[in-house]
Amino acid sequence: xxxxxxxxxxxxxxxxxxxxxxxxxxxxxxxxxxxxxxxxxxxxxxxxxxxxxxxxxxxxxxxxxxxxxxxxxxxxxxxxxxxxxxxxxxxxxxxxxxxxxxxxxxxxxxxxxxxxxxxxxxxxxxxxxxxxxxxxxxxxxxxxxxxxxxxxxxxxxxxxxxxxxxxxxxxxxxxxxxxxxxxxxxxxxxxxxxxxxxxxxxxxxxxxxxxxxxxxxxxxxxxxxxxxxxxxxxxxxxxxxxxxxxxxxxxxxxxxxxxxxxxxxxxxxxxxxxxxxxxxxxxxxxxxxxxxxxxxxxxxxxxxxxxxxxxxxxxxxxxxxxxxxxxxxxxxxxxxxxxxxxxxxxxxxxxxxxxxxxxxxxxxxxxxxxxxxxxxxxxxxxxxxxxxxxxxxxxxxxxxxxxxxxxxxxxxxxxxxxxxxxxxxxxxxxxxxxxxxxxxxxxxxxxxxxxxxxxxxxxxxxxxxxxxxxxxxxxxxxxxxxxxxxxxxxxxxxxxxxxxxxxxxxxxxxxxxxxxxxxxxxxxxxxxxxxxxxxxxxxxxxxxxxxxxxxxxxxxxxxxxxxxxxxxx
Numbered sequence: 411x412x413x414x415x416x417x418x419x420x421x422x423x424x425x426x427x428x429x430x431x432x433x434x435x436x437x438x439x440x441x442x443x444x445x446x447x448x449x450x451x452x453x454x455x456x457x458x459x460x461x462x463x464x465x466x467x468x469x470x471x472x473x474x475x476x477x478x479x480x481x482x483x484x485x486x487x488x489x490x491x492x493x494x495x496x497x498x499x500x501x502x503x504x505x506x507x508x509x510x511x512x513x514x515x516x517x518x519x520x521x522x523x524x525x526x527x528x529x530x531x532x533x534x535x536x537x538x539x540x541x542x543x544x545x546x547x548x549x550x551x552x553x554x555x556x557x558x559x560x561x562x563x564x565x566x567x568x569x570x571x572x573x574x575x576x577x578x579x580x581x582x583x584x585x586x587x588x589x590x591x592x593x594x595x596x597x598x599x600x601x602x603x604x605x606x607x608x609x610x611x612x613x614x615x616x617x618x619x620x621x622x623x624x625x626x627x628x629x630x631x632x633x634x635x636x637x638x639x640x641x642x643x644x645x646x647x648x649x650x651x652x653x654x655x656x657x658x659x660x661x662x663x664x665x666x667x668x669x670x671x672x673x674x675x676x677x678x679x680x681x682x683x684x685x686x687x688x689x690x691x692x693x694x695x696x697x698x699x700x701x702x703x704x705x706x707x708x709x710x711x712x713x714x715x716x717x718x719x720x721x722x723x724x725x726x727x728x729x730x731x732x733x734x735x736x737x738x739x740x741x742x743x744x745x746x747x748x749x750x751x752x753x754x755x756x757x758x759x760x761x762x763x764x765x766x767x768x769x770x771x772x773x774x775x776x777x778x779x780x781x782x783x784x785x786x787x788x789x790x791x792x793x794x795x796x797x798x799x800x801x802x803x804x805x806x807x808x809x810x811x812x813x814x815x816x817x818x819x820x821x822x823x824x825x826x827x828x829x830x831x832x833x834x835x836x837x838x839x840x841x842x843x844x845x846x847x848x849x850x851x852x853x854x855x856x857x858x859x860x861x862x863x864x865x866x867x868x869x870x871x872x873x874x875x876x877x878x879x880x881x882x883x884x885x886x887x888x889x890x891x892x893x894x895x896x897x898x899x900x901x902x903x904x905x906x907x908x909x910x911x912x913x914x915x916x917x918x919x920x921x922x923x924x925x926x927x928x929x930x931x932x933x934x935x936x937x938x939x940x941x942x943x944x945x946x947x948x949x950x951x952x953x954x955x956x957x958x959x960x961x962x963x964x965x966x967x968x969x970x971x972x973x974x975x976x977x978x979x
Contacts (some may be wrong), residue, residue: 451812466492469528473521481518484508487527494528497536497606503665506538535606537660544601548572550602559595563789567782571682575691578785579814579892586807594803606723613670615642620669628742629663635672642673644680645692651676685752686771688778695774699723702770711758712769721773725778741783745776788891791951799958806954813953817892893947896922903966910966921959925952932969 443544472494475488487508488499494860499507507530508515511523519527538845553560560568563621566581588603589596596604623630623638630638631891636651655677687695705721706713713721719729729735746759749772756768768776796806894902896919903910910918925948960968 429522466525469525470680473524477521478518481520482524484515487519487524491531491536492527493535495532496610498610499531499536500538500670501665503536503541505605526546529769535602536609537602537606537886545602545605546598549598557595559593559597560601561595561789563786566785571681572682573677573689575684575689575694575912582810584753584809586810589803591808592802592804594806599673616670616673619668619673620666627663627664630669632660632662635660635664635669637671639673639676642676642680644676644683646676646679646683650679654679658904666863682753686749687756688748688775690774690778698774698777699770702773712767713766713773715765718768718773722777725777740773741779742768745772745779748779749775788951791949792954795951795954799954801954803956804851809954809957812902813894813950814892816894816898816905820898820901852953891947891949893921894953895947899948899953903968906968906971908968908971910968916965918956918960918965922948922952922956925955 449495450911464755472490473482476490482490484504488504490499491499505515508519508523509525510530511526517819537545548568548571549560552564552571554564562578562581562585565585566576566578569581570577584604585594585596588600588607590600591597594645608780619638620630625631635655636648639651648894657949658672660672660674664672684690690698701721701724702713704709705717722729728942729738742765743762746762749759754771754775754800760767760769760772796803797802801809899918900910900915901923955969959965
């Protein structure tokens with residue numbers, strides 16, 4: 411362990427170790443916050459030993475509290491793991507981990523075996539070997555540049571592949587929580603930590619459904635399993651569900667572990683169905699169905715190309731010239747290829763080069779592809795802004811929190827000064843009111859007929875606004891993503907206690923306008939169907955550049971506030 415620690419300190423976890431670094435060589439590490447202090451390897455080793463002793467002391471106290479005759483049962487071990495690490499272990503993982511540490515797991519674990527059991531749980535985040543293999547396969551699938559890390563855009567694609575409807579903003583928040591080394595991406599261990607956090611939330615949901623159907627013996631009858639699984643609201647084909655469940659040898663009465671295994675099997679079916687719909691959520695798909703009905707007629711699953719361009723114009727993406735239409739046709743073929751890869755039938759894909767009509771399934775894949783191109787453009791802009799400003803990933807994370815708090819709440823930080831008014835309408839995504847009434851009523855009708863009407867109606871406001879506003883912002887917003895107006899930027903400064911003079915405001919307006927023009931003037935960053943505009947809007951990349959400029963010139967004495975943001979205060 412000490413040798414591994416020394417290697418990491420010498421070259422870092424993602425770099426090749428250079429020649430040298432012989433035993434006894436002093437390794438020096440700078441302390442955080444740029445204080446100038448350094449720690450040699452022996453200091454780090456002493457700190458590691460102190461931490462280890464503290465962990466052993468905690469482990470011993472937990473062990474002693476429940477051990478009988480010097481051994482702890484597997485059931486008690488899993489409960490201790492939950493208290494110590496916040497990990498809920500399933501029966502398969504507990505048995506596997508215990509069997510790896512003792513030849514007689516049914517007799518319990520002595521203290522040494524239990525310490526190794528805890529270490530294994532911490533290293534593998536409580537996942538069994540089969541689950542680790544599956545998670546590693548998914549990780550490798552989306553580590554497109556084989557860097558050993560998945561970036562935000564790769565994580566976004568991964569989550570959609572797994573059946574979760576999410577956004578780039580949400581993914582940035584996920585990365586911030588588990589990115590221990592602040593690299594801006596997730597290595598496999600950080601990825602496991604993220605999957606564990608998600609697993610715990612998933613277990614809570616499954617427990618709620620299980621409890622509502624379990625009897626006094628805390629089991630669910632096998633005959634009630636399909637009904638119980640329907641409570642998750644995945645809207646799966648009953649025949650497919652029954653065929654999938656028939657592959658398992660479930661007992662007549664299912665324990666929680668059995669029920670969770672069944673839910674996971676159906677969860678994989680749901681993920682496959684989401685991939686068929688380009689990763690869009692259930693309500694989002696209903697929203698698109700409503701739009702399709704609005705432009706093509708109720709129940710129509712294929713529309714003329716002109717009608718589809720009208721649908722795109724409703725979403726804010728207007729085709730202005732032949733070059734844009736040619737680009738859209740290229741994206742159409744890409745959407746067909748992606749649809750084919752996830753099992754969309756040939757009858758819905760259409761023939762290669764056919765530009766006369768488009769089916770619903772190809773349309774949603776095309777819209778997803780348009781959105782992904784804008785998401786990649788946003789990432790590229792942010793990377794360029796980071797390189798230009800020399801901000802670290804930790805710095806960017808702090809600024810991102812301020813940006814999105816301002817976007818969503820009209821103030822830079824929770825608990826900060828209340829804004830005089832909400833975020834400027836120009837900073838918000840397009841209004842739901844501009845969506846055709848036929849589309850809204852179609853979705854609302856579907857929700858009223860759902861067994862889960864209350865939850866669905868709660869999701870309506872969130873998901874429809876996400877569809878009508880978030881998707882349009884990515885497809886056709888001036889910078890392909892969420893933006894703040896110049897008014898919002900001035901309000902942010904006011905909330906931070908800054909009072910720029912009229913002359914300073916005029917200077918800031920010119921700088922913001924120039925940054926906006928620079929971004930919009932570069933075609934690779936401009937969404938299809940959008941045109942350059944003189945309106946001063948700031949996406950996150952431009953926000954970074956603006957904050958850097960203000961810091962450089964100490965605009966309105968902003969440096970004190972900037973330091974507070976970077977220090978997490």
